[in-house]
Amino acid sequence: MLKFEHVTKIYKDGKRAVDDLNLEFKSGQFIVFIGPSGCGKTTTMKMINRLIEPTEGAIYINGKNIKETDPVKLRREIGYVIQQIGLFPHMTIQQNISLVPRLLKWPEEKRRERAKELLKLVDMPEEFLDRYPYGLSGGQQQRIGVLRALAADQPLILMDEPFGALDPITRDSLQDELKKLQQRLGKTIVFVTHDMDEAIKLADQIVIMREGKLVQTGTPDEILREPANEFVETFIGKERLLQARPNIQTVEQIMNPNAVTVTIDKTLSEAIQIMKEKRVDSLLVVDRRKVLLGYINVEIIDQNRKKPVHVKDVLETNLIAVEKDTLVRDTVRKILKRGIKY
Ligand code: ADP
Ligand code: MG
Numbered sequence: 001m002l003k004f005e006h007v008t009k010i011y012k013d014g015k016r017a018v019d020d021l022n023l024e025f026k027s028g029q030f031i032v033f034i035g036p037s038g039c040g041k042t043t044t045m046k047m048i049n050r051l052i053e054p055t056e057g058a059i060y061i062n063g064k065n066i067k068e069t070d071p072v073k074l075r076r077e078i079g080y081v082i083q084q085i086g087l088f089p090h091m092t093i094q095q096n097i098s099l100v101p102r103l104l105k106w107p108e109e110k111r112r113e114r115a116k117e118l119l120k121l122v123d124m125p126e127e128f129l130d131r132y133p134y135g136l137s138g139g140q141q142q143r144i145g146v147l148r149a150l151a152a153d154q155p156l157i158l159m160d161e162p163f164g165a166l167d168p169i170t171r172d173s174l175q176d177e178l179k180k181l182q183q184r185l186g187k188t189i190v191f192v193t194h195d196m197d198e199a200i201k202l203a204d205q206i207v208i209m210r211e212g213k214l215v216q217t218g219t220p221d222e223i224l225r226e227p228a229n230e231f232v233e234t235f236i237g238k239e240r241l242l243q244a245r246p247n248i249q250t251v252e253q254i255m256n257p258n259a260v261t262v263t264i265d266k267t268l269s270e271a272i273q274i275m276k277e278k279r280v281d282s283l284l285v286v287d288r289r290k291v292l293l294g295y296i297n298v299e300i301i302d303q304n305r306k307k308p309v310h311v312k313d314v315l316e317t318n319l320i321a322v323e324k325d326t327l328v329r330d331t332v333r334k335i336l337k338r339g340i341k342y
Pocket of ligand 2: 042
């Protein structure tokens with residue numbers, strides 16, 4: 001449905017705001033782009049509706065290069081909500097909601113019906129339609145902003161930090177509402193945030209960016225379970241990592257504080273070297289934040305033998321039936337896939 005192919009944006013001053021983005025999403029997904037301020041999220045969004053043209057690469061919607069669609073037409077086909085643009089104060093709520101339907105020349109009757117329908121979806125009273133924005137609270141106005149993006153029933157909606165300025169309670173309820181609406185209406189939503197809680201709550205797919213580059217993409221669960229690197233781990237935060245892996249403890253918490261550990265970015269031969277030096281036949285595998293991920297021992301490494309073997313034997317008789325360059329990370333992954341308890 002939405003595809004990025006080598007998408008790069010270099011601004012006139014030479015700033016590489018987005019750097020070789022390659023991504024593909026199915027329709028009907030809630031896609032959340034997340035990353036620190038300045039990492040290129042807004043630039044990416046604006047390239048989707050051609051408010052910004054990529055310097056290199058191409059974006060496809062339903063298989064069609066968006067370059068072939070007139071920008072004005074494209075923008076009518078894609079909903080867009082941003083944090084800053086509030087409602088137009090001189091227009092009623094009905095008129096605000098119906099902006100795009102009017103551009104699309106929907107008849108008055110149909111626009112009114114659609115606006116009513118939308119208010120109903122979020123349990124707001126119909127009489128709001130004839131009020132002006134100042135007659136609504138900030139949270140209600142933002143809710144209308146969301147409805148406005150849904151009004152023309154476009155299949156794709158872009159939302160750039162739409163809830164950034166809201167108080168936490170309003171924000172939380174709008175997140176719930178948006179998620180429900182998205183599932184009910186089957187929309188594809190591309191949503192930008194710098195808040196990991198928001199991303200985890202809303203996303204089917206999370207895209208993590210840093211300095212214009214893609215760092216990791218996956219479901220919230222995949223990202224929580226296997227953060228690609230320290231940046232992602234830090235971004236997620238230790239608390240959330242531990243919550244996501246309730247049966248996993250930190251090394252400090254386990255019974256034996258003297259247990260020997262190896263980090264997941266080491267190779268198996270390095271792991272074996274550690275076993276040899278420390279004269280142990282098992283290691284605890286930890287990530288760089290010392291969160292315990294698994295347990296590796298000679299039995300697991302030596303897949304050809306049924307009985308436990310000693311490191312010494314393994315090393316001396318060279319029984320190890322694995323590539324020594326394999327990363328501990330990959331071994332742990334395999335072990336977890338096979339469902340071995342540790
Ligand atoms: P985000 O939305 O993730 O905060 P942006 O996409 O707005 O990031 O910006 C990405 C980078 O590009 C930033 O370093 C920003 O300063 C820079 N940038 C954004 N717009 C322009 C512009 N019009 N000209 C030059 N640099 C820009
Ligand atoms: Mg931005």
